[in-house]
Amino acid sequence: MEQPSQEQKPSYPPPQQTHMELRTAENSAIYVLPKLRSMKEANPHLTLLDVGAGSGTISVTLAKVIPDGHVTAIDVNEAILPRARAIAEMAGIKNIEFQHGDVYKLPFADASFDVTFCHQMLTHLKEPSDALREMIRVTKPGGIVAAREGDLETECVWPELSGLLKFHKFAASMMKAAGGSATGGRQLLSWALKAGVEREKITLTxxxxxxxxxxxxxxxxxxxxxxxxxxxxxxxxxxxxxxxxxxxxxxxxxxxxxxxxxx
Amino acid sequence: MEQPSQEQKPSYPPPQQTHMELRTAENSAIYVLPKLRSMKEANPHLTLLDVGAGSGTISVTLAKVIPDGHVTAIDVNEAILPRARAIAEMAGIKNIEFQHGDVYKLPFADASFDVTFCHQMLTHLKEPSDALREMIRVTKPGGIVAAREGDLETECVWPELSGLLKFHKFAASMMKAAGGSATGGRQLLSWALKAGVEREKITLTxxxxxxxxxxxxxxxxxxxxxxxxxxxxxxxxxxxxxxxxxxxxxxxxxxxxxxxxxx
Incomplete structure (x- = not known):
């Protein structure tokens, strides 16, 4: 099978970028924090990789949780990196670096990180299992891979104005047309299994x-x-x-x- | 308008009852626990009403959170009360009582409780706003009303076997045919407003x-x-x-x- 590539992934226009910059570890990754804190107690010098970090607001708040550790945040879109670096600097976070990288060909050796993390990223991919397999490769044995993905089909809105219902269908169609999935949340477990993980090693929430x-x-x-x-x-x-x-x-x-x- | 009544609400057959008895405050009402704990610090002798408590597994775990307080748990179905009392006894919980009651005509004076609570109850009603108004009536000024309702239309299942998709549509139809709503989760805020609550007093999560x-x-x-x-x-x-x-x-x-x- 030809290796898929993230290269065509477009950057986001300003309104969507603004929405994404509201994301933090507390509001978007709370499921991973208890595990991250217990790992930190055993080893304060944790290394964490954030894949598809975008403007890095989640990466920066994760870096705050492991002040004696180190975060590497990558994105396939090079144009977003200066913005991400500026956000880290504004937040006074030093234990982080941002670099270019493609999830299908991560520029890291096997077993490089204690924690490999992504947020709302797999759902945009044609081959999410290949991406997960690559994320597992760069994770140390005994470490964790954490992923959280929206399930767009479950989005619901009230009041149910016709334009909003139309928008929902349209957004799901666009996501599928771009090669992603509008039912990522419910498929996350099956993607992890397809990536070769044993069921006993997966916690689904x-x-x-x-x-x-x-x-x-x-x-x-x-x-x-x-x-x-x-x-x-x-x-x-x-x-x-x-x-x-x-x-x-x-x-x-x-x-x-x-x-x-x-x- | 004729006063609606809960009297026709049927009891649940054994398999559904077994599923419901897995519910606890920790897995079903975590959104209310921080507020309950801070209220308890100010007043250990809190009174809590659980409306539509069923077999009382959530009521019992709420009673554990306020050991010096008191829980009154009611249900419109009298047949469930012995089971609820047995569950409380097995758990060794003394600060709770179970009694018969209809949410549309709560058998309590105005301003009787610090906390009035329900779980997955409003969504079964023809007039959820009337029920919420009655719950607010029996709550003390400065107290809280807490409600959590599923949004059945957002239910999703993987793998998407045809029988499961059919079941989903069937369950939603049955719920609507019984006078309830399959989109309760998203309507909860609008029900609270219709019950006469000011928007500023409502936290939606x-x-x-x-x-x-x-x-x-x-x-x-x-x-x-x-x-x-x-x-x-x-x-x-x-x-x-x-x-x-x-x-x-x-x-x-x-x-x-x-x-x-x-x-």
């Missing part, structure tokens, strides 16, 4: 996971009575839940909204 | 929120060039994003998948 079964009484009886489902539909559902439960790449999730109201 | 704009260069030009969108579509999107940004009930969210891989 979502806001909430649930399994309901279709052979239970109420849903089945009510559905048939209301003409919403047939016996053969129900059999297909039950069979597929069983097949799903046996698969190593099985994942399921649903987003919740939460409100706190001050009386 | 999701895993992740984002705004992208449609008048930016790349998406617009690429979309038109690829024939995926027209100028008038784009104008509708832009106008609706502007209208959305002005609305007090505006909310947007997208789920992310996260993996940690051990090298």
């Amino acid at each position: 979502y806001a909430q996971a649930l399994i309901d079964r279709v052979r239970a009484g109420r849903l089945r009886e009510g559905g048939i009575k209301a003409g919403m489902v047939t016996e053969s539909d129900l059999e297909e559902m039950a069979t597929h839940w069983e097949e799903w439960a046996e698969r190593k790449d099985a994942s399921i999730a649903m987003m919740h909204g939460e409100v706190l109201i001050q009386r | 999701y895993a992740q929120a984002l705004i992208d704009r449609v008048r930016a260069g790349r998406l617009r030009e690429g979309g038109i060039k690829a024939g995926m969108v027209t100028e008038s579509d784009l104008e509708e999107m832009a106008t609706h994003w502007e209208e959305w940004a002005e609305r007090k009930d505006a909310s947007i969210a997208m789920m992310h998948g996260e993996v940690l891989i051990q090298r």
